[in-house]
Amino acid sequence: MRIYSRILGTGSYLPAKRLTNADLAAELAQQGVETSDDWIVERTGIRARHFAADDQGCSDLATEASRRALDAAGLAAQDIDLIIVGTSTPDMVFPSVATMVQHKLGAAGCPAFDVQAVCSGFIYALTIADAMIQNGSAKRALVIGAEVFSRILDFKDRTTCVLFGDGAGAVVLEASDTPGILATDLHADGKYKDILCVPGHVNRGGILGDPVLKMDGQAVFKLAVGVLEETARASLAKANLTDADIDWLIPHQANIRIMQSTAKKLKMPADKVVVTVDQHGNTSAASIPLALDTAVRDGRIQRGQTLMLEGVGGGFTWGSVLLRY
Ligand code: ACO
Secondary structure (H helix, E strand, O other), rough: OOEEEEEEEOOOOOOEEEEEHHHHHHHHHHHOOOHHHHHHHHHHOOOEEEEEOOOOHHHHHHHHHHHHHHHOOOOOHHHEEEEEEOOOOOOOOOOOOOHHHHHHOOOOOOOOOEEEOOHHHHHHHHHHHHHHHOOOOEEEEEEEEEEHHHHHHHHHHOOHHHEEEEEEEEEEEEHHHHOEEEEEEEEOHHHHHHHEEEEOOEOOOOOEEOOOOEEEEHHHHHHHHHHHHHHHHHHHHHHOOHHHOOOOEEEOOOHHHHHHHHHHHHOHHHHHHHHHHHHHOHHHHHHHHHHHHHHHOOOOEEEEEEEEEEEEEEOOOEEEEEEOO
């Protein structure tokens, strides 16, 4: 009999500091950088984002989201036998955020590691956890997407700094003989490295290169819309389902226009797309589990419904997870 992995509980965490577009525009104006609520809303759909406090690391956000997911699942940290974190903004070069979360939760012993696939990080992490549950190497996994992108933004570059926010989302997955995750689909193509990257790195005790986010927005936009449709269709085909079977589309929350284009290609009405980009901005690997948790907690997502989760990000990386909630 096939073993599935099922979502037992979800959780998320947003740092307390919330900036509306007007707040951010006022802060940027002090540095001579001009932007406006109208421009940001019209081009991206973003109205507000949260930024972590100086003393909050990625692992702090991830741990809070994990506690809430464990509570929702009715489990203790010791019940978990696998922790995977999707992140590109870890507390340190090493050790991983996952091992820090494990320690903060008090779940010593189980395997814990990070996955670096930028905005597709949660989709990658969920796919790996699903495979490990299916092959019997784990029974209850904590899968997290967590980011502090505010640390790698160039606040002099108005074309990027208005787009991102910080946050974390988590799910508890459990082995089950009923579905669960129905299909997964992952891809990457390293030739697109330069259209979205943070080119700096640590070298002999200093930083070599520019450690802030660089993006060719229009190239990213075109690529994202194409691959998001392809990967959604690939997961549907693997599960022998069609777009009509999807109850909720939960895309990576980068930009409302990318989400609307993808939904249109999949013939999904706007009210079946979970949108949190307006309140969270783009939180990279955290955006999908944050959106999922939001729609679970406000009652939109119900047990038994079919969800399409899909992400795309730097690398380029992209992929999807089709699941029965
Ligand atoms: N405020 C005011 N004006 C701005 C701002 C800003 N924050 N940013 C750019 N502008 C100006 C530009 O300077 C330009 O002015 P000009 O015409 O005088 O030269 C004008 O607005 C248009 O700039 P474009 O870059 O052409 O704007 P575009 O319509 O392409 O929108 C955006 C930019 C929103 C980044 C768009 O390309 C986009 O949505 N790309 C997708 C990228 C994305 O969402 N990335 C997220 C990360 S990637 C991921 O998660 C997969």
